[in-house]
Amino acid sequence: MYDEEVIYDSRRLVPPEEHxxxxxxxxxxxxxxxxxxxxxxxxxLVLPLLLVFVEAFRKGAETYFAAFxxxxxxxxxxxxxxxxxxxxxxxxxxxxxxxxxxxxxxxWGKSFLITLIDLPFSVSPVxxxxxxVLLFGAQSALGPILKANHIEIIFAVPGIVLATIFVTFPFIxxxxxxxxxxxxxxxEEAALSLGAxxxxxxxxxxxxxxxxxxxxxxxxxxxxxxGEFGAVSVVSGHxxxxxxxxxxxxxxxxxxxxxxxxxxxxxxxxxxxLVTLVFKTILEFRFGDELAGTRRH
Amino acid sequence: xxxxxxxxxxxxxxxxxxxxxSLEVKSSELIALLGPSGSGKTTLLRLIAGLELPTAGRIFxxxxxxxxxxxxxxxxxxxxxxYALFRNMTVLDNISFGLKVRxxxxxxxxxxxxxxxxxxxxLVQLTGLEKRFPQQLSGGQRQRVALARALAxxxxxxxxxxxxxxxxxxxxxxxxxxxREIHDRTGHTTVFVTHDQEExxxxxxxLVVMSQGKIEQVGTPDEVYDRPNSPFVFSFIGxxxxxxxxxxxxxxxSGGRAIGLPAPADAPxxxxxxxxxxxxxxxxxxVGAALAGVVAASRRVGGTRRVELEVGGNxxxxxxxxxxxxxxxxxxxxxxxxxxxxxxPGKV
Ligand SMILES: Nc1ncnc2c1ncn2[C@@H]1O[C@H](COP(=O)(O)OP(=O)(O)OP(=O)(O)O)[C@@H](O)[C@H]1O
Ligand SMILES: [Mg+2]
Numbered sequence: 001m002y003d004e005e006v007i008y009d010s011r012r013l014v015p016p017e018e019h020x021x022x023x024x025x026x027x028x029x030x031x032x033x034x035x036x037x038x039x040x041x042x043x044x045l046v047l048p049l050l051l052v053f054v055e056a057f058r059k060g061a062e063t064y065f066a067a068f069x070x071x072x073x074x075x076x077x078x079x080x081x082x083x084x085x086x087x088x089x090x091x092x093x094x095x096x097x098x099x100x101x102x103x104x105x106x107x108w109g110k111s112f113l114i115t116l117i118d119l120p121f122s123v124s125p126v127x128x129x130x131x132x133v134l135l136f137g138a139q140s141a142l143g144p145i146l147k148a149n150h151i152e153i154i155f156a157v158p159g160i161v162l163a164t165i166f167v168t169f170p171f172i173x174x175x176x177x178x179x180x181x182x183x184x185x186x187x188e189e190a191a192l193s194l195g196a197x198x199x200x201x202x203x204x205x206x207x208x209x210x211x212x213x214x215x216x217x218x219x220x221x222x223x224x225x226x227g228e229f230g231a232v233s234v235v236s237g238h239x240x241x242x243x244x245x246x247x248x249x250x251x252x253x254x255x256x257x258x259x260x261x262x263x264x265x266x267x268x269x270x271x272x273x274l275v276t277l278v279f280k281t282i283l284e285f286r287f288g289d290e291l292a293g294t295r296r297h
Numbered sequence: 298x299x300x301x302x303x304x305x306x307x308x309x310x311x312x313x314x315x316x317x318x319s320l321e322v323k324s325s326e327l328i329a330l331l332g333p334s335g336s337g338k339t340t341l342l343r344l345i346a347g348l349e350l351p352t353a354g355r356i357f358x359x360x361x362x363x364x365x366x367x368x369x370x371x372x373x374x375x376x377x378x379x380y381a382l383f384r385n386m387t388v389l390d391n392i393s394f395g396l397k398v399r400x401x402x403x404x405x406x407x408x409x410x411x412x413x414x415x416x417x418x419x420l421v422q423l424t425g426l427e428k429r430f431p432q433q434l435s436g437g438q439r440q441r442v443a444l445a446r447a448l449a450x451x452x453x454x455x456x457x458x459x460x461x462x463x464x465x466x467x468x469x470x471x472x473x474x475x476x477r478e479i480h481d482r483t484g485h486t487t488v489f490v491t492h493d494q495e496e497x498x499x500x501x502x503x504l505v506v507m508s509q510g511k512i513e514q515v516g517t518p519d520e521v522y523d524r525p526n527s528p529f530v531f532s533f534i535g536x537x538x539x540x541x542x543x544x545x546x547x548x549x550x551s552g553g554r555a556i557g558l559p560a561p562a563d564a565p566x567x568x569x570x571x572x573x574x575x576x577x578x579x580x581x582x583x584v585g586a587a588l589a590g591v592v593a594a595s596r597r598v599g600g601t602r603r604v605e606l607e608v609g610g611n612x613x614x615x616x617x618x619x620x621x622x623x624x625x626x627x628x629x630x631x632x633x634x635x636x637x638x639x640x641x642p643g644k645v
Contacts, residue, residue, distance in 0.1 A: 189348055190381040192368045194395035194450055204398070208385035 052270045056263035067264035072241045076249035076265070079157070083232075083245060084225040087164040091221055094165075095172025096214070100206075102173075103180030104188070117173050120166055128166050129234025132159055155237030160245065163231035168224045175217035179210055212287040216280065223276040227269055298359055298453040298486050299324045300345060305354030307340055314340045316510040317354070322454075322488060327480050329497035330490045332507030333533070338490040339378075341507070342456050345488065347371045358453060374447030374485070376457040380439045382431040388442050389414050389427035395450035417445040420479065437468040444476075448483065455480075457489035461496065469493075473500055494534055498522065506530050523637075528645040531571045538615045540588070540608055541644055542570045549640065552609030557586030557634055569645040572635035574603065575618040579625055582632040589632040590615060602626045 025033075057064050067073060098117055102110060120128060136142055136153040146153060153159045187209065191201040207214075229247040236243045244252065246265055253262035300322040307315040315337045322328050330338040343349045345356060347368040355364040363371055382391050390397075392414040396405060405413070418424055421441035431439055440460060447455060460476070461469040477500055480487055491497050497504050498518040506513045506521060506529075514521055514530045525531035532539065543550040544560040549570060558570070580587045590606030593614055597603075602621045605614040617633055625631055 186377055186379060186381045187383060189368075190375070190377060190383070190446075191394070191398075193346060193348070193373060193375040194398065194446065195369045195372070196394070196398040197369070200398045204394075205383055208383075 049270055049273075052263055052266050055259060056267040058263075059260050063260050064264050064267075067261035070261065072244070073249055073253075073261065073265055075241045076244045076246050077268070079160070079244070080226050080246040082157070083161055083164050084222055086161050087168055087225045088218060088222050090165055091169055091172055092214075092218060094169060095176060095217060095221075096210075098173040099176035099180050102177050103183075104185045114177070117170055117177075119170075120168075121170050125163075125167050125228065125230030126234055129163050129231035132163055132166075132231075132235050154235055155239065155243060157243065159235035160232050160243065163235045164225050164228050167228050167231045168221045171221035171224060172214065172217035175213050175220070176210055179213040180206075183209055212283055216283050219276050219279050219283075223272060226272055299326075300454060300486065300488070301357040302341070302345065303355045303357065305341075305344060305351045305356065307337075307344060307349060308352045313352075314510055315344070315351075318510070318512055320505060320512060320515065322486060324486055325484045327477070327487045327489070327500065327502045328505060329501035329503075330488065330505045330507060331492065331494060331497045331534075332513075334492065335509075336507040337510040338492075338507055339458055340510075342375075342458055342488060342490055345454070346373045346375050346456050348375070372450065372453050374450060374452030374455040376440075376443045376447050376455075376460050378459045378462050380431070380443045382439055382442055382446070384431050386430075387427065388418070388423065388429050388431070388434070391431070391442055392417055392445045392449050394446060414445075414449060417449055420448070420482075421445045422475075436464050437472060440464065440472060444479070448485075452485065455485040455487040457487070459490050459492070461491075461493075469496070476500065498534075504534075506533065508533070525571075525639065528569060528571065528641045531639060531641075536574050536616075537571055538574050538617065539569050539571045539613070539645060540611060540615050542568050542640070544568050544640070544642075551588060555586045556588050558638065561640055564642075566642065567644055568640050568642050570635070570638055570640050572638040574616045575601070576637045577617045577633045577635050579619075579623075580632050580634055582630055587632040587634045588615070589630060592629050592631060595626060597621045604631065606631060 056067075068077075098113070101107075102114060102117075133154055134140055136146060136159065138147070138154070151158075153162070187205050188201050191205045192198075196204065226245075227247060228245075229251075232245055233248060233251075236245070236248055238244060238248060238252065240249075240252065246269060250262050250265050250269075253259075253265065300320075302318060302320040302322075304317045304319050305315060306313060306317050318337075318341060320341075330341060332338050340349065344351055347363070347366060347370075351364065355362055357363060358371065383394065386394065389411070393410045396410045396413065399405075404410075415424075415427065418427055421444060423438060423441055423445070426434065426438065431442070434442065444457075444460070461472050464472065473496055476489075489500075501518060503515060503517055504521045505515050508529050514526050516524075521530065522535055525534060528539070531537050540551060542556070544565045544567075546565075547560050547562075548555045549558045549560050549568070550556065551570075560568075582589055588608055590608035592604055593607045594605040595602060600621055601618045602623065604617050604619060604626065606617065608615050617631070619626055
């Protein structure tokens, strides 16, 4: 109704503020700092990774590939894939469910649940493994019952799977929570008001909204599931050809001074890391704005 | 479909956002919920939609009690303030969503869904944009897609939460006219929330003025503007000036002078006089009873001059409007009488 603002507006023609840079180091300072960072990363990150491959191929390609024909190593690779194939889908479901609860509902004890989700990050993996031994081991209260029913958990595959699930639980949930909180529930409400069922809303609206974040979380979760050492080492019992995963196999080979074979298996894990990194970079580059948690890991 | 809200109460963590609100919306009516921020407009709209459930009270759609029904069962078209378009779907998919998610028994064949969506696209004047994604549309276009999407399910009522809130003034005005046309053409019972009173006055058949979780007044725009029933409504709708007065001998008094206005039959005592700044007549100072004040400020706005007067010892200045070239604009003292006014008991 009153257009007096327009009158004042013409007086507001202040010259645009001088633009000052937030940092004012001299060029040589900047170059030195960047240089130090690059050298450091090269020494600490890139060089060791390269050395894995150098060491693996030291005695030629033939010895390298011979390492994979070893029966124990093959079984370690299979077990690792199996563990990841169980742990990752389960954590996918748990992670999405946990993120959904935290992001879309208000309930008592919510911040405690978030802390709980982070627990595996703050607890040493060895401790996580020990907890399972205490729970299901022969000396535990559950031990005799399990034994009577011929259920093996500790020093067997179920224990390894459980320990891996525990250690890798936060990856997907942590990736999704900020993303889902950011998106709120208004899209879901819109779908419901249009007559969609809860499941239709989830698959057609929620899932497409979080798909890149979810893929990113799955990648990180998978890399960790295949590479987990500490927790798995405690519950595995190191039975060669039965309960050794790739990281455990590498350790055994290394302790037997079988360096070439150790590094050959290690090179597989290193390659997994590289593939994950490449995917991660592509995702960040293409869908950076759909990965809310990108800068938090 | 008429809607009846029956003494509905809504509490969020013990604090009531809506306090025993009752309202009847007639079939095919376009009704506006108007009120300051936090007055409970969105809450009332979401309760009607079924996106929230009332703490107490009931909501009827026609004769049917809808209180216990879910959002899906209520079949309402809801347009969200921030559009809430599905970003992974094209415009056409957004509009057909409500039909595509129907159970097989009631779902029209795909060709029919497409035909209906295209028809709606035409209705909202977006023909040719069906393959775009929401991010590729302007704010006004998104708003229209949101409306088309809500209309696609053939809703029993249409609910809009600040439909034009995020748009600039020019686009708002266009869409306002357009919404009125669509409403007249489709005849949906429509409730929309706004905090732009101009929008409400221009667009709505009836206004619901809300404040602090209560309905203050319901009426046609003219009724609410001409006969506000409380100091709140008087000052919230349109421009207003107020001044404390005393009621004595069936007359209004200010600063010990009768001001030439008869008092309503109320008991004597303190009261507050409300009037519109443009609804005044000037009188010769000292001739006859009137309000008189010293000009404290005066500024021209377009075709009128707004004058701020200090009347008696009142800390709050009184504003009146004059034609911009009125000779009184040059004076230092002006006497006037409101032509239309309301007196509310007590100090406000
Ligand atoms: N989910 C919620 N949880 C807690 N309090 C809420 C919630 N939604 C609304 N409220 C409270 O209820 C009151 C009414 O809110 P509402 O959103 O209905 O206001 P409004 O009239 O739509 O305001 P605006 O014009 O700012 O949109 C406010 O005090 C608000 O803080
Ligand atoms: Mg609101």
